[in-house]
Amino acid sequence: MIGFSVNGRRVDLDVDPSTPLLWVIREQLGLTGTKFGCGMAQCGACTVHINGEAVRSCVTLVSQATGQSVTTIEGLSPDLTHPLQRAWVEEDVPQCGYCQSGQLMSAAALLRDHPHPMDDDIDAAMTGNICRCGTYPRIRRAIHRAADMMAKGGAR
Amino acid sequence: MIRQTVVPFERREFLKLSVAASGGLLIGFQFPGIGKLASAEESKTFMPNAFVRIGTDERITVIVNHSEMGQGVYTSLPMLLADELDADWSKVGFESAPVDPKYNHPAFGIQMTGGSSSVWSGLQQFRQAGAAARAMLIAAAAQQWNVEASTCRTDSGAVFNPTGAKLSYGLLASAAAQLTPPEHVELKDPKNFKLIGKPIKRLDTPEKLNGKAEFGIDVKLPGMVTAVIARPPIFGATLISFDDSRARSMPGVRKIAAVPTGIAVIADTFWQANMARDAVRIEWDEGSMRDFDTARMMEEFRERAKTPGTTVRKDGDAEAALSSAAKKIEAVYEVPYLSHLMMEPLNCVVDLRPDSCVLWTGTQFQTIDRANAAKTAGLPPEKVQIHTTFLGGGFGRRANPHSDFVIEAVQVAKVAGAPVKVMWTREDDMNGGYYRPAFLHAIAGGIDGSGSVVSWRSRLVGQSIMAGTPFADMMMKGKGYDPASVEGVDDLPYAIPNIAVESHQAEIGVPVQWWRSVGHSHTAFAVESFVDELAAVAHKDPYQFRRQMLQKQPRHLGVLDMAAQKAGWDKPLPKGMGRGIAVHFAFGSYSAHVAEVSVTDNKVRVHRMVCAIDCGEYVNPNIIAAQTEGGAIFGLSAALFEELTFEKGRLQQTNFHTFPVLRMNECPEIETHIVESKEKAGGIGEPGVPCAAPAIANAIFAATGKRVRRLPIRLSEAV
Numbered sequence: 046m047i048g049f050s051v052n053g054r055r056v057d058l059d060v061d062p063s064t065p066l067l068w069v070i071r072e073q074l075g076l077t078g079t080k081f082g083c084g085m086a087q088c089g090a091c092t093v094h095i096n097g098e099a100v101r102s103c104v105t106l107v108s109q110a111t112g113q114s115v116t117t118i119e120g121l122s123p124d125l126t127h128p129l130q131r132a133w134v135e136e137d138v139p140q141c142g143y144c145q146s147g148q149l150m151s152a153a154a155l156l157r158d159h160p161h162p163m164d165d166d167i168d169a170a171m172t173g174n175i176c177r178c179g180t181y182p183r184i185r186r187a188i189h190r191a192a193d194m195m196a197k198g199g200a201r
Numbered sequence: 202m203i204r205q206t207v208v209p210f211e212r213r214e215f216l217k218l219s220v221a222a223s224g225g226l227l228i229g230f231q232f233p234g235i236g237k238l239a240s241a242e243e244s245k246t247f248m249p250n251a252f253v254r255i256g257t258d259e260r261i262t263v264i265v266n267h268s269e270m271g272q273g274v275y276t277s278l279p280m281l282l283a284d285e286l287d288a289d290w291s292k293v294g295f296e297s298a299p300v301d302p303k304y305n306h307p308a309f310g311i312q313m314t315g316g317s318s319s320v321w322s323g324l325q326q327f328r329q330a331g332a333a334a335r336a337m338l339i340a341a342a343a344q345q346w347n348v349e350a351s352t353c354r355t356d357s358g359a360v361f362n363p364t365g366a367k368l369s370y371g372l373l374a375s376a377a378a379q380l381t382p383p384e385h386v387e388l389k390d391p392k393n394f395k396l397i398g399k400p401i402k403r404l405d406t407p408e409k410l411n412g413k414a415e416f417g418i419d420v421k422l423p424g425m426v427t428a429v430i431a432r433p434p435i436f437g438a439t440l441i442s443f444d445d446s447r448a449r450s451m452p453g454v455r456k457i458a459a460v461p462t463g464i465a466v467i468a469d470t471f472w473q474a475n476m477a478r479d480a481v482r483i484e485w486d487e488g489s490m491r492d493f494d495t496a497r498m499m500e501e502f503r504e505r506a507k508t509p510g511t512t513v514r515k516d517g518d519a520e521a522a523l524s525s526a527a528k529k530i531e532a533v534y535e536v537p538y539l540s541h542l543m544m545e546p547l548n549c550v551v552d553l554r555p556d557s558c559v560l561w562t563g564t565q566f567q568t569i570d571r572a573n574a575a576k577t578a579g580l581p582p583e584k585v586q587i588h589t590t591f592l593g594g595g596f597g598r599r600a601n602p603h604s605d606f607v608i609e610a611v612q613v614a615k616v617a618g619a620p621v622k623v624m625w626t627r628e629d630d631m632n633g634g635y636y637r638p639a640f641l642h643a644i645a646g647g648i649d650g651s652g653s654v655v656s657w658r659s660r661l662v663g664q665s666i667m668a669g670t671p672f673a674d675m676m677m678k679g680k681g682y683d684p685a686s687v688e689g690v691d692d693l694p695y696a697i698p699n700i701a702v703e704s705h706q707a708e709i710g711v712p713v714q715w716w717r718s719v720g721h722s723h724t725a726f727a728v729e730s731f732v733d734e735l736a737a738v739a740h741k742d743p744y745q746f747r748r749q750m751l752q753k754q755p756r757h758l759g760v761l762d763m764a765a766q767k768a769g770w771d772k773p774l775p776k777g778m779g780r781g782i783a784v785h786f787a788f789g790s791y792s793a794h795v796a797e798v799s800v801t802d803n804k805v806r807v808h809r810m811v812c813a814i815d816c817g818e819y820v821n822p823n824i825i826a827a828q829t830e831g832g833a834i835f836g837l838s839a840a841l842f843e844e845l846t847f848e849k850g851r852l853q854q855t856n857f858h859t860f861p862v863l864r865m866n867e868c869p870e871i872e873t874h875i876v877e878s879k880e881k882a883g884g885i886g887e888p889g890v891p892c893a894a895p896a897i898a899n900a901i902f903a904a905t906g907k908r909v910r911r912l913p914i915r916l917s918e919a920v
Binding site: 061064065068071072073075076077078079080081082083084085087088090117118119121122125130133134137138139140141142143144145146149167168169171172173174175176177178179180181182183184185 | 272
């Protein structure tokens, strides 16, 4: 059995420890907001947090999550109130939307470390997340907007 | 903006209404020649069969007959309906239409999404549906109040009478459902639009921010198993034998079986199936493509372009004018095979029963897929239903004329013995074919003593997209060439007295397909690069040179001027930087881009893209901007990075590490400027793509004096 917490809920699973965390999240736990895009940490669609750090769950073995705290897009906020989610709405970021869970999770980790990110910080944190629809300019604007919201008291 | 129109209903039965099983008002349309509209009774069985459902709970559900793949149809089409309905926008939702002839594309005759056509083709359809619903709600209210309908007005989801009394649509829904539909509906005067033309936020955004949006890959059915397919490593290779003795005993594996496209490995979970697939040993007969090599193919293309091809367009005598021109130049442009590479790899869920087949997938081609699924399952089409999920990108790949990923999934379902999800990994998706075809353009141009272009000859070599598809007859009959190969050069807009366009169709066993902007994805690069080369030979400014030759093309001029002006075309740039311009017409819309680039150590950096778009009447400028930005980035990504190559029949790229695409750190600033127009609505999903590559290539020339004639751009190859 492998035990860890997901979005604050304790889970104990009988699963092959070499299974990538992504597939455990999606198939065993039914949290399908975390997406599969490449399977080799190239596209960022599968980004989740382990203890607040952004990781690519497609190359993270479930055993590595043992005893850790995992947060997925479903746990970013209970009601779309995270400043990033509000900023994503304001900038109307998503097109197809498939990569956006990963984009948001990468951005959330960025804002934790850099509450006032410069464009270079955004490049560094977000370059691992591919979007084929071309929402990058809006993602950039939305991250700045979320940082402003947090500075003005929207911080969580 | 949208013009006002009064739409007469020619036939009484054009519009009918029926009481939905849920107790609301359903408005259905019948289009000529598409078959009988379901009766009220049938609608309970075949629900929903129409475009709008108004609930007694005030919810207004717009049923959308186009697939949402990021282009915003789940917002723009509901806007059309809701505006005419005077709905309270906060109560408006969307639902994807089931497969039914009622939802066929009004212009193309099948249920599908593509060709940048959803909004222009849905304009009347969705406005009429909204206006008709509104008329019936007013009639219902007037009856209750015992007043003339003409004295009532509507606003924000309610009917009002002259005394100020109010009845909400939800309260009226049941009564309205009993009424006779109107003979005519009058559409709004555009000056009264509340939604159309406004930058309304997308309806589908919230669920794309919390993981709730359901894509095909997310569908889970009770008892469902997951399959992956081991497909041949070379196109046309066939199975000799396979050994699954080790794979069969691996955890979770349910079944391993040969299917027409390869070996299906079926397991409880994706990861188990994927691991087991790696353990299957397969021997392939590599077939006739075993020596296929793209470098050699391009050499052959170059040779072929030296000979005349099938005539596509002939104005005057291009050959004679070339011979007598004061100056003559020639250039050869090449573009590679490209993968669509949607972020969501292909997948399809099938629940196959003895007398039914239900599919869940992100498809752009419902009618074709249903017919092919039915044939494969051995069922009549009406026994097959498709639930169209959100599409994690489409770009044309999910509109496969052969329904490749759907037929295969049904074939797997026939052996799976349970509902099955067929998943493609990124490698499967990239290796799976149906690419943008590689193309070669050989162009010759002649200039007279005063610097005017007197002759243009384009010869194209590449594979046909239409050939071998169900559309070949309709599109290619009597032509001897594929219009999808030459679109964007066959209608060369420049005032040149002698023009020849010739096509060579290459027969190669690599499956090809439409890729966002189709032929325009390469013709604009070749044409707009060569116009720039001619401008340089004529010692003219590339913007003014184009202007001179576009005097009779006001909409080309409109976007060209807008882009140049907003970009500050005449403002000097620092050394090492350059500006490039391109203009193109595609899918009913006019587009121009100005790119600003810098070149250092043979590395190109695109700093800014200024895009001007004239798509005629438009619905949502916010979505226009998003699609133009996204199109420019799609074109930019291809121009800078993307290329598929084959050696010894094998694709050399497997995943994003060998097929790089544009990322955040490489993304320029992008501005979109809409040229206001009263012309007929055009497309927006694709027109943003074609100008990106030539604008960048021309900017590189401005910065370095070097010409880029092959994509993706490699400065070491520039001349």
